[in-house]
Amino acid sequence: MKKWILFIFIFFSALITTGCGKPFLSTLQPAGEVAEKQYNLFLLSFSVMAIVILVVVTIYVIVLVRFRRKKGDENKIPKQVAGSHKLEVIWTAIPILIIIGLSIPTVYLTFYFGDVKGMERVDEQGDPKHLVVNVRANLYWWEFEYPDLGIITSQDLVVPTGERIYFNLKASDVKHSFWVPSIGGKMDTNTDNLNTFYLEFDPEKSDEAGNIFYGKCAELCGPSHAYMDFKVKAISRDEFDRWVLAMQKNEEPELASELAVKGKQLFEENDQFSCISCHATTARDDRPEATRLGPNLADFGNRTRVAGYLEFTKENIKNWIQHPEEYKPGNLMYEKADFTDEELEALAEYLMSLKVQE
Amino acid sequence: MENNSVHRTSVEYRRKKSAKEMRNQFLTFILMIFFTVISFVSVAYNDLFPSNFVAPFILLLAGIQVIFQLYYFMHASHKGHEMPMFFMYSGVFAAFLTILAFLTIVWW
Amino acid sequence: MMAEEKYTPQTWPADPEKQTLEGRNKFIGFWLFLGGETVLFASLFATYLALKNKGTHVTTNELFSLPLVFVMTMLLLTSSLTSVYAIYHMKNFHFKKMQFWFFITVLLGATFLALEIYEFYHYVHEFDFGFTSSAFSGAYYTLVGTHGAHVLFGLGWITALIIRNAKRGLSLYNAPKYYVASLYWHFIDVVWVFIFTVVYLLGKVG
Amino acid sequence: MSSIAEKRSVGAVLWEYLTTVDHKKIAHLYLFGGGFFFLLGGIEALLIRIQLLKPQFGFMSEETFNEMFTMHGTTMIFLAAMPLLFALMNAVVPLQIGARDVAFPFLNSLGFWLFFFGGVFLNLAWIFGDAPDAGWTSYASLSLFSEGHGIDYYTLGLQISGFGTLISGINFLVTIINMRAPGMTFMRMPMLTWTTFIASSLILFAFPPLTASIFFLMFDRLFTTNFFDVTAGGNTIIWEHFFWIFGHPEVYILILPSFGIFSEIISTFSRKRLFGYSSMVFATILIGFLGFMVWAHHMFTTGLGNVANAIFAVATMAIAVPTGIKIFNWLLTMWGGSIKITVPMLYALGFIPSFVIGGVTGVMQGIAPLDYQLHDTYFIVAHFHYVIVGGVVFALLAGAHFYWPKMFGTMLSERLGYITFVLFFIGFHLTFFIQHFLGLWGMPRRVATFLSGQGLDMGNFISSIGAFMMGIAIVIMLVNIVITTVKNQKVGNDPWEDGRTMEWALESPPVYYNFKQTPFVRGIDTYWIEKMEGNKGLTPAEPLDDIHMPNNTIMPVIISLGLFIAAFGMMYNPMNQVGDGKPWAIPVLIIGLCITFGTMLIRSIKDDHGYHIPKEELMNDKHKGGIAS
């Protein structure tokens, strides 16, 4: 039996190193400072724990081998030992030392990760030194506001690599939690306060992972909790600046096709819903937060996923518009719509043409 | 049961003892009333005292009153109250932690 | 057996509440219960402190009036003393006097409760400060109301004891019952000491 | 069932169980009640694992999935694990300390029935539609948002059963404080009694915060108050604090009695007294104490601030020390012993490495900055199933096998027992070991499904397979129980032959008054001492005399039923958040409360002095009641 445990131990340890997890999601393949430090902490504590387990299992195996009741010993009465002062001191003291040892990095890193003073730091011109992103979690979608840049995106967070990015986190309906596993640990988005923390994306690791990371909601928030994914595009600072410029300039796109024009009309007024009343189509949405009821669609055409988790195809867009409840039960858009196929086609066409950059 | 005559003297002794205790309890009561009045006065005329003095002061008075209640009115000083007091203080400990947490790490 | 025996002042033992096993069990059990109640009230206090003056249109300062609370406090403190008297007489096997002092305790408690009801009524009607008005009001009414409910329960309990045993006199069977009822009553008083300090007085200070 | 019961009609047996105040019968009730809910919770677990068998399976809807794990967690913790522990505690603790019953037999029965009706109420949610779906933690923002009455079943059901638990806790405390036989000092008490004592104190102090916060949640949902409504000044973090101020001690409420059970089993089957008894006691107390100072380790990512996180992190890790003391004491108890491998012992042996794995992952989670990654992932799920299944469920299964003869007078089949153990043990590790890695690979917990292409398929598949092995194991155990009961082969007082504590000096099952004469305790492991001196039973501490016994009563059932009825009135009151108030609600509420309080009043007014078994009758009774001669 015990060999068996050892076997699975080795088997699974092998699994970590061979990397069953994916680089865009796994905490075991860190791609940023925070996750890196946490991974090291994991390795450290894991090794300590492995030793603890080893010690226990060693004694355990010895005991089982040596002290099983043998044939002929049925009436043997072992010595009734009350205890041993020395031994008890040893196994009290050693764990205390281990715990003290573990406490040092624990406390150090708690304060290290919790240090968000950089958020307010400014350069000589009085401009903020670091990028700050306001994250607002909503029932099954994410909004990312860049307050110093005056732009908003939804679902896809775009960040520059190689620098600390500070986040303000909050939720507008129920509690969620913001988590990009391979970049760093999570932080809750509460309904009653603002949480702050920072992350950093490693340029090389980002390239290796294809510049897209998966983010997840880590706090149960209702039926579609599992679908509340988001993507993080981690790109170089230059690329990022270009993207920001494009976003800031972003006007209503020129619509190439007739279909798209019709889609735009439908988007703005149709007899079922007024999409525009919830969704903005430019990145500079200056309406107050409470009225931004749906994800910003400015860069929709560049999304990698529909509704955060479906493959980005026209078919999926149409399905989503028609039956959102089927894909994200409990979402606050509407249960289902009654668009004709042409209308759906037009809407999808329009939405796919919403791109701030090619 | 015990011998009756022995009992009678012990009854008298007991009576005396509890009468004495009763006087103590009455004294305690007077003190409690006194403390209460002080508490109310120090708040009602709060221009007389700085408020960062009044708050800890009246809490202290409340604490003393509770000790009075426990040890004089509820006889916690008598024999046989070790276990009850152990559990009361454990409860006070849990209570203290809860209140401390709610005063410090619940944000608004 | 022992529990139903008839006693005289001479044979009546020193600690009547602890003479039978049932009595001792009741005694310890009730104290433990009070330990748990301590934590319960601490939870309510903690909540009150966290939600104090939150989301409300009237603050503690505007709401509370000290004279009324002072009178209530005096009533309850005195009732604590009267129940001490009652137990004193129980120990001396003076059944009538014990009943009398418990009766006074009930009267004082009932007056307290009436004033509290008046107070709540006043808040609701004068200040539009109802249970559901704000987070603060909810926390306030829950804390003070739970205390009030304890008073009510205590009144019912002691009254039931007085009536039930009126004809039977003291015995080792009912002595523990009286005793724990008085413990309960003191505990209610302890809680009130904190309520008038933390809720009312600090409400005026802070 | 016991042999006496079999001869009577079904109705009489039923009535006997409804009205019983005998701790041994109440133990049976807890065993069946808790066992029933364990199966229910287990079936829910299996359904969870079916849904997660493969990516985007669609075996059940997302709503149903949320209900499933919420009910699974709630049922397992409140309605299965705790009552099953109560079953064993009830069956054994009074016997271990030489008592004829618990301190408050009436309250003992009331505790059971409150638990039972609360549990039934909670589970009615499945029948009447919406089940609670905000997790067993029911975090306030989501639980206020939750549609339908699901959360109301949760609040009301847990409230009722919570009262029952609190009552039982106080009862055990008083029993252990007051009802010990002469000579049974605190430092001679068997470990199961000690752990029961400490766990009961945790119940005493941990349940009131839960009660308070559940009231808040109930008020918010049913009477539109604003405790957690942020827009009206409320604060959702209050709920989180309260839940964990309760929740963390709760897990020690579960594990400490389990430790007690293993202590008994390990020393029995090693034929040695417990190594380091006093440090075991000390460790138990310390765990209970520290258990109140670590709750915020469930909230590291909530944003309490660095100082709070650091303090709670260190406090959390500190619990490894007393727990380690226990582990090593068990190992050293076996060291130099004469270890006999029986079914209970197998579970104990399986427990040690499993629990250590679960414990050390707990310490890893205690490292706050690391927990930022681990929190709310399957790593957590793995951790707590390792400690709960590998600790508590193993203890329950071990205890059930170990004490079965004492509770029912028959011996469960060893062979089937081995098979159950092997299947359960392998299935358990298969299910939960891989979940550590699922979490590390980025799988959050409480997700109704996962997408393919994220590297999570294989792990989840393995995990589900393991769960089914556990399912088969449990079915085999049920078969074992049925076969054993049908065979009905009676066993003697000390069927394991190495019994050490007083319960093994008694008949299996003990006669209804347990001890004919209160025994005299001369040291740790009383019965062992007597056996070693060649005595056939315990030394009496008193001459044979009449025995005072409590009367049976139906009142506990009625009191609990009243609350059960009132709960419906509460739920459908016209102010409720769902907006489907019913005109009958308030009357029903009042009727229910009247039934409860009226019965309580009757109970307190009507004298109930119990009855006496006369000495003569005892002399003629063939039962020995544990006493030598």
Ligand code: HEA
């Ligand atoms: C029986 C139940 C039980 C037990 C005993 C424990 C025991 C422990 N638990 Fe666990 N825990 C749960 C049940 C339990 N837990 C549950 C149900 C949850 C999740 C709730 C939810 O969110 O739904 C949870 C969650 C949980 C968290 C929150 C994780 C998160 O959500 O982010 C944390 C964090 O610190 C934690 C820590 C611990 C620790 C440190 C112990 C310690 O007591 C363990 C101590 C034991 C050992 C360490 C092993 C033996 C010791 C030695 C061999 C000595 C040498 C060892 C060292 C020096 C390390 N637990």
Ligand code: HEA
């Ligand atoms: C005592 C506590 C306890 C116990 C024993 C278990 C036992 C099991 N649990 Fe656990 N579980 C929790 C407490 C417990 N659980 C808690 C608190 C949560 C968190 C909930 C939340 O997030 O809110 C949770 C969550 C949880 C999850 C995560 C859900 C999610 O986050 O999405 C999973 C998934 O695998 C799981 C699986 C299992 C399995 C496979 C078992 C197995 O060990 C079960 C084994 C038992 C059986 C298999 C019974 C078999 C029964 C039969 C075969 C019946 C047949 C007979 C008849 C019909 C007569 N549980």
Ligand SMILES: [Cu+2]
């Ligand atoms: Cu915990």
